Each structure stands twice: as structure tokens, then as C-alpha cells.
Amino acid sequence: MADKSWSVPLSDLVVSDDMRRAVDDAVGSGWWSMGPRVEEFEGAFSELLGSRHAFGVANGTAALHLALLAGGCGPGDEVIVPSLNFVAAANTIAHVGATPVFCDVKGNGDLNLDPDDVAAAITPATKAIVVLHYGGFACDMGAVLELAERHGLVVIEDAAHAPGSRYDGRMCGTLGAIGCFSFFSNKNLPVGEGGMVVTDDDDIADRVRLLRSHGMTTLTWDRHRGHASSYDVLVQGFNYRLDELRASMGLVQLRRLEQENAARRKIARQYGDALDGVNGVSMPFRERLGEGDSAHHLAVALVSDPETRDSIRLELAEHGVQTSLHYPPIHCFTAYRDTGGRRLPRTEDAASRLITLPLFAHMRPDQVTTVIDAVIAAM
Numbered sequence: 311m312a313d314k315s316w317s318v319p320l321s322d323l324v325v326s327d328d329m330r331r332a333v334d335d336a337v338g339s340g341w342w343s344m345g346p347r348v349e350e351f352e353g354a355f356s357e358l359l360g361s362r363h364a365f366g367v368a369n370g371t372a373a374l375h376l377a378l379l380a381g382g383c384g385p386g387d388e389v390i391v392p393s394l395n396f397v398a399a400a401n402t403i404a405h406v407g408a409t410p411v412f413c414d415v416k417g418n419g420d421l422n423l424d425p426d427d428v429a430a431a432i433t434p435a436t437k438a439i440v441v442l443h444y445g446g447f448a449c450d451m452g453a454v455l456e457l458a459e460r461h462g463l464v465v466i467e468d469a470a471h472a473p474g475s476r477y478d479g480r481m482c483g484t485l486g487a488i489g490c491f492s493f494f495s496n497k498n499l500p501v502g503e504g505g506m507v508v509t510d511d512d513d514i515a516d517r518v519r520l521l522r523s524h525g526m527t528t529l530t531w532d533r534h535r536g537h538a539s540s541y542d543v544l545v546q547g548f549n550y551r552l553d554e555l556r557a558s559m560g561l562v563q564l565r566r567l568e569q570e571n572a573a574r575r576k577i578a579r580q581y582g583d584a585l586d587g588v589n590g591v592s593m594p595f596r597e598r599l600g601e602g603d604s605a606h607h608l609a610v611a612l613v614s615d616p617e618t619r620d621s622i623r624l625e626l627a628e629h630g631v632q633t634s635l636h637y638p639p640i641h642c643f644t645a646y647r648d649t650g651g652r653r654l655p656r657t658e659d660a661a662s663r664l665i666t667l668p669l670f671a672h673m674r675p676d677q678v679t680t681v682i683d684a685v686i687a688a689m
């Protein structure tokens with residue numbers, strides 16, 4: 311649970327008896343590393359998404375790293391990624407030896423990537439696009455997939471915000487070649503640290519399976535069960551496995567996901583109705599707030615004057631309302647300053663004006679009102 315000094319924390323966890331029981335059962339099973347609960351979690355996640363394969367991994371960053379490697383990205387390749395994003399995608403692109411090429415967002419009404427700017431960023435060296443479904447709102451996958459098809463690019467979905475989100479009736483994470491999810495504590499499906507890679511492609515699945523576990527042909531779990539006695543190593547892999555305790559938590563969270571996303575949706579709509587257009591505030595994705603296709607991971611408001619943003623955040627903090635920024639653009643960080651001459655004016659404008667408001671499924675009505683009143687008073 312969050313720091314009690316906030317009357318409305320940015321996010322919050324549910325500590326329930328069924329969660330305690332699930333973890334207790336996993337502990338009592340006597341097998342703590344990857345085993346039957348991970349398999350069950352993968353199966354349930356696959357089923358939810360309608361994907362052929364799902365691989366539980368250590369975290370969402372590991373999922374992205376595996377996706378890039380399994381997608382064939384390496385030295386000399388360029389990978390297009392939105393700059394208004396968490397830094398993990400850019401870091402992992404760099405870790406495989408490729409170069410992240412940043413693309414701009416559509417604008418203040420839509421903080422997802424702009425397909426026209428993706429098209430402008432494509433060069434003969436472009437190998438892949440790592441898309442983000444910002445805040446749970448699916449990006450323009452139709453346009454992305456068309457570009458990818460035309461230029462022979464691999465599409466990797468960073469679906470860290472989007473478990474349960476849909477695009478055109480299909481689940482986010484299953485639209486591109488590979489989907490990556492995070493189960494970090496503040497995400498929609500929290501287990502502490504964890505992630506998932508999903509794909510329908512059998513060859514990609516084989517590579518992910520190998521790379522997740524040192525490139526070894528058999529798992530400790532298989533050897534424990536007497537299914538194998540030795541192993542070969544086919545590629546230089548990693549230990550990116552998920553464990554039984556986290557998987558047991560994931561299974562509990564998965565059962566709640568749909569209901570919790572619906573609760574987030576309702577609050578997002580209340581924010582939109584109460585705040586959009588008030589005292590110069592605008593709400594990105596305004597017409598999609600409260601829509602069933604988004605997992606509503608984030609509630610973001612834009613202030614009219616960037617000069618006032620930080621003082622407004624301080625004033626909200628004085629009212630006990632915790633806020634955040636999603637995100638400082640990646641190309642503004644020291645490690646990523648060299649954009650190769652690309653300009654990202656809409657990313658910079660939105661990032662200078664945005665404030666992330668509290669949003670979690672079990673927010674009480676009085677907490678929602680506290681946030682709305684505090685925002686209106688602070689503007």
C-alpha cells in the first residue's frame with residue numbers, strides 16, 4: 311500500500327486474503343523458481359489475449375530485450391520508438407547494439423505516436439518499430455502495420471500500459487509480431503517485478519524460450535521432474551525467468567483485471583467530464599476516456615501554460631494529491647541527446663504541460679472528488 315502521507319496516492323495496491331493465500335500456497339509448494347504456476351499464468355494470459363504463446367519473464371524491460379533479440383534487431387539496425395515513453399525501450403534497443411530513432415506524438419489530444427512521423431523516420435537501416443499504447447490507449451496500429459508491411463519492419467508492442475486494451479476488437483500485444491507486458495507494482499496487473507512476452511510466431515517463440523533461460527535446451531524444472539538429465543546451450547542467453555511467487559500473484563491479479571480496468575475507466579470518465587476545458591485544462595484522448603477499449607493505465611491532464619505546471623503540482627501535493635510526469639521525453643535525457651537531427655516539437659510541448667493524476671481501481675469517490683477539486687482550485 312502507498313505512503314499514508316498522501317490522501318490520494320498516484321497508485322495503490324490491494325492487499326487481499328486471496329493474494330496472501332496464493333503466495334502462501336506457492337511458498338508451501340516447495341518449488342519457488344519457474345514451474346507449474348508460471349506455466350498456468352502463461353496459459354491464462356495467452357487465453358485472455360488470444361495469443362499462441364506467452365512467456366513469463368522477470369520484468370517488462372526483460373520482455374522488451376527478448377523481443378528485440380527475437381525480432382532480429384542488432385548492431386547497425388535502427389529501431390523507431392516514441393520519445394514520450396519510459397526509457398526501457400530505448401535502453402534495450404541500445405543494449406542489442408541498435409540505434410533508437412525517436413518519433414513524435416500526434417499532438418495534445420492524442421499522446422500516441424504519429425504514423426506520419428514514423429514514416430519520415432524510416433531509412434534503409436530501419437529494422438523495427440517499438441510502439442507504445444500510451445496510458446492504455448491503443449496507438450494507430452492500422453497505419454503502423456501498413457508501414458511495417460511496406461518496409462519489411464518488425465512491429466514490437468510495448469503493452470506495459472495496455473493489458474486488456476483493445477484495437478479494432480483485438481487485444482493489444484497481439485497486433486504486432488511480439489507484445490511486451492510489465493507487472494511492475496504500479497501497473498494494471500501488479501506483482502512487484504514481472505513481465506510477459508506474447509507472440510503468435512512459433513520461431514520467435516522458440517527464440518524467446520531459449521534466450522529467457524541461458525540459451526539452454528532444458529529447464530531446471532524439466533530436470534527436476536526427471537524429464538531430462540542434461541542440456542545443450544544453443545545461444546548466449548539470459549536468466550530472465552519469472553518465479554512461482556510472482557506467478558501466483560499474477561494469477562490472482564489476472565482474475566481481477568477486467569473489473570479493475572472497468573473501475574479505472576469510470577474514474578477516467580469522471581476526470582474527463584469534470585476537468586476538460588476547465589481553467590485551460592485539456593484532457594488527452596478526451597473522446598476515448600471511459601471507453602471500454604482502453605485499460606486506462608494513466609490519467610493525464612495538460613495545463614495551458616507550461617510555466618505554471620510545477621507550481622500546480624506543488625499545490626496538488628499540498629492538498630495531499632500525489633502526481634507524476636509520464637514522461638520526461640527520452641531524447642531530453644543526457645544519454646539520448648543525440649537525435650540525429652530529428653525534431654520532436656509536439657512531444658516537447660505535451661511533456662512540458664502534462665501532469666499525471668492519481669488513478670487506481672479502488673479509488674474512493676471522495677478521493678476522486680478531492681483530486682478534481684484540487685485540480686480546479688490549482689489552475
Ligand SMILES: *Cc1c(COP(=O)(O)O)cnc(C)c1O
Pocket residue numbers: 369370371372395396398399442468470471491492493494503504505
Ligand atoms: C513499466 C514500463 C516498462 C518497464 O517495465 P518494468 O517491468 O519496470 O521493467 C517499459 N515500458 C513502459 C511503457 C512501462 O510503463
